[in-house]
Amino acid sequence: xxxxxxxxxKILGVLQTxxxxxxxxxxxxxxxxxxxCHRRVxxxxxxxxxxxxxxxxxxxxxxxxxxxxxxxxxxxxxxEDLNRFAKAISKWDEVLECYLMTGNRDYLLRVVAxxxxxxxxxxxxxxxxxxGIASIESSFALSQxxxxxxxxx
Numbered sequence: 001x002x003x004x005x006x007x008x009x010k011i012l013g014v015l016q017t018x019x020x021x022x023x024x025x026x027x028x029x030x031x032x033x034x035x036x037c038h039r040r041v042x043x044x045x046x047x048x049x050x051x052x053x054x055x056x057x058x059x060x061x062x063x064x065x066x067x068x069x070x071x072x073x074x075x076x077x078x079x080e081d082l083n084r085f086a087k088a089i090s091k092w093d094e095v096l097e098c099y100l101m102t103g104n105r106d107y108l109l110r111v112v113a114x115x116x117x118x119x120x121x122x123x124x125x126x127x128x129x130x131x132g133i134a135s136i137e138s139s140f141a142l143s144q145x146x147x148x149x150x151x152x153x
Contacts (some may be wrong), residue, residue: 004049007030007031007032007040008040008044008049010030011030011037011040011044012049013153014026014030016149016150016151017150023037023041063114064114065114065115066115066116066118066140066141067110067112067141067144068110068111068112068113068119068138068141069110069111069141070107070109070111070136070138070139071107072085072105072133073104073105073106073133073135074133075133076132077106081132082100082106085107085130085132088130092122094111095110095111096111097109123136
């Protein structure tokens with residue numbers, strides 16, 4: 001587990017809020033000059049702590065207002081069955097997140113759709129066609145109370 005000092009944590013906090021900030025602005029916010037700040041950012045990238053930079057897109061603004069959380073139970077939980085399921089759903093753009101779970105269900109997915117008809121098409125044309133699924137339970141999000149990808153560093 002890589003150790004992070006207070007300055008590394010400040011850098012991560014700023015970049016998680018605004019990854020497009022300039023190096024000068026970042027350096028000022030964390031109390032360093034530009035060169036040492038740049039070296040630290042590069043080291044965080046090399047160590048795999050910063051894995052990528054991206055733009056967050058409002059799902060409603062691009063016509064995908066429906067969020068569905070789907071619980072999946074497989075017929076068997078053998079490694080090859082788990083791997084086959086994971087490989088199949090990793091190719092689907094509608095699936096934003098997928099977690100292998102403990103408890104009554106094997107997987108939890110977060111899927112986005114334009115509307116109920118689009119979700120129905122995803123369900124019928126993709127999800128239900130996978131072999132080895134015992135049950136599918138869908139829960140529709142009524143509203144989003146909190147959303148962040150920023151880790152509490």
